[in-house]
Amino acid sequence: MITRVKIRKLVQFWPLFALGLIALIVLLPGVFTTKDPYSLDVINRLQPPSWEHFFGTDEGGRDIFSRVVYGSRITIGSAVLIVSISATAGILLGAIAGWFGGRIDGFLMRVLDVFLAFPYLVLAMALAASIGRNMGSAILALTLVWWPSYARMVRGQVLSIKNELHVKVSKTFVTSARQMLLWHIIPHTRRTIIARVTLDIGYVIIAITGLSFLGLGAQNPSPEWGLLIANARPYVLVGWWYSVFPGLVLVLIVSLIVAVGDKLSKETSW
C-alpha cells in the first residue's frame, strides 16, 4: 500500500528527475557512451543505425550517438551560461531601476524599450558575424540581446513588491540599499525568475543551434547540435538518420525543459 502513495508523490517531482537526467548527460557524457565523438573511421562512413551505432555514423564514420551526447555539453552548457549571465545582469539592473525609480528608472527603461524593439535573433546573428565566427562570440551576442527582457520583468516585480508590508517593515532596520535589494527584494522575485530561466534555457538552445547552423557559432569538428544538423544537410537524401536523430534529441530535451518551465510558472506552492 505504501507504493501507490509514494509513486504518486514521486511522480509530482518529475520535473526534477527530468532536469537531473539532462544535467547528468551534460556533466558525465562518458557514462552514456563509450565511443569517442571525434575519432574518424572512414570505412564505416554513413552507416545506418545499428546496435553498434544507435544513431548511425556520419560522413567521417564518427558515431552520431556519442557526438550528440558530447554535444549536449556544448549546446546546453552554453545556453545555461547565456541565461545565467543575462539573468544576473537583468535582475540587478531591473531591481535597481524598480527600487530607486525616478530618473535612473526612466533612463534605463527607455534604453530597454529601444533594445526590445529590435528583432533580437537578427541582431544576434549580425553581432556574432561581426565579432567573429566562434562559440564565444555567439554566446556574447545572445547574452547582449537577451538580458533586457529580464530587466523589464524584474523591474515589474520589484514595483509590485515595493509596497508590501514586509518591505515596509524591513525599511525600518535596513540601512543600505544594497542590503535591501539583495536580502529583502530580489529573493521575493525568485519564483518568477526560476520559471523564466528554465523556459529561457529551452529557447536559447533553439537560438544558439540556429546560429551554429548558419556557421556563426561552433566550428568543426565540434559536436554542437546545430552544427551537427548543418553538417547533415548535404546527406539528407542518402542518410536520413544523420539529420533526424540529433534533431529529435534536441526537440525532446527542449520540450522537456519548456514543459518543466511551464509547470514551474503555473505552480505556486513552492
Added chain:
Amino acid sequence: MSSILKRAPAAFSILKKKFQPFVSSLLWMLVVVWTAVTLTFIMSRLIPADPARLAAGLQAGQEQVEEVRKQLGLDRPLLEQYANYLSGILRFDLGKSIQTRQPVIDDIREYLPATLELVFAAFFTITFLGILLGVLWARFPKSILSKSLSVFTVLGVALPVFWIGLILQVIFAANLKLFPLAGNLPYSKYQVESITGMGTIDSILSGNIPAFKTAIFALVLPVTALVISQIAISIRLTRSSMASELQKPYINAARARGVSEWRITVFDALRNALNPVITMLGLQFGWLLGGTILVEVVFSWPGLGLYAFNAFRTFDYNPILAITLVITIVFVVVNQLVSMLYPVLDPRIKK
C-alpha cells in the same frame, strides 16, 4: 473671417489630439532606427578584419590598401566617419558588396521581395490558423483536436525551424515528391516578367496560371516550416485569452438574450480576446524575420536570408550591416502599424 480665427485654436487642438499619437510613434520609430544605424556603425568598427583591406582585395599591396582607405574615408577621425555613414544611409548608400560587386542597396532591392513574400505568407497563415485553432481549443476543450493541440503546443516551441525544414524536405520533396526540394519560381523558364519580385504576385499579374501554380508549390514547404515553428505561441495565447473571456458575465448575459453560441464566440468573446494576441503577432513578425534566414538557407530561397548567409560565409560586412538595418526598420514599422490597430479593434483603448 473673425469667427474662423476664433475657432482656429480649437480646431488646432483637435488636430493635435488626432495626430499626436501618430507623431509620437513616428518619433519613436526614428529613435529605434537611429539606434540601429549607430549599432551597425559600432559593429562595423568591432569587426576584427581591416575593412580597407577587405575592400581592396587579398592580393592588394600595402599602398593600394592605403589608397582604398583614403577613398572610403577610413583614415578620418571616428566622429567624421560616423557622420559620413549617417549621410550615406540618408542617400541610400550602404556601401558595396564584395561578393556581388554591386551596391548593397541594389542587392537588397533584388532580394527583399522574395523574403517578404515568404514572411507575409507565413504571417497570415499563423494569424489565421493560430486564432482559429486557439478559438476552437477554448470553445471545445474536451475534443480530440484540443488534446492534440495541447501536446503540439509544447512540442511546437521546441521545434527548431531549420530542422523542420530538413525533415519536410526529406518527407515531402525527396520521398513523396509532392513539392520542389528548394528554390523559388524560375522566372526565365516561365517567361514571367519580374514586377514586384514576388513569384506568386508576378505570375498573377502576367496571367500565367502554370507559373502561379509553380510559385505556390515552391512556397508551401518553407512557409510550412516557418508556421510550424512559430504557431504554437499564438494558439496558446488565443486559447488562454479566449478561455478567460468566455467566463465573463457578459457572455452569460448574451446567452440569456438568446444570442447564438457562434455569434457569441466570434463577435463578442473573440473581439475582446484579440488584443494580447495582436501584440504577440507583431512580435512574432520579428521572429519570422529571424527564422526566415534559416529557412531560406535550408530551401535555397533567393531572399535576404540567403544573401545574408553568403555574406556571413565570405566576411562580406556591408551586406550584413545593411540587412540588419533593413530588417530592423521593417520590424519596427510593422510593430507600430500593429499598435495603431488596437484602438480600431478595441474602442476602450481610445480613452
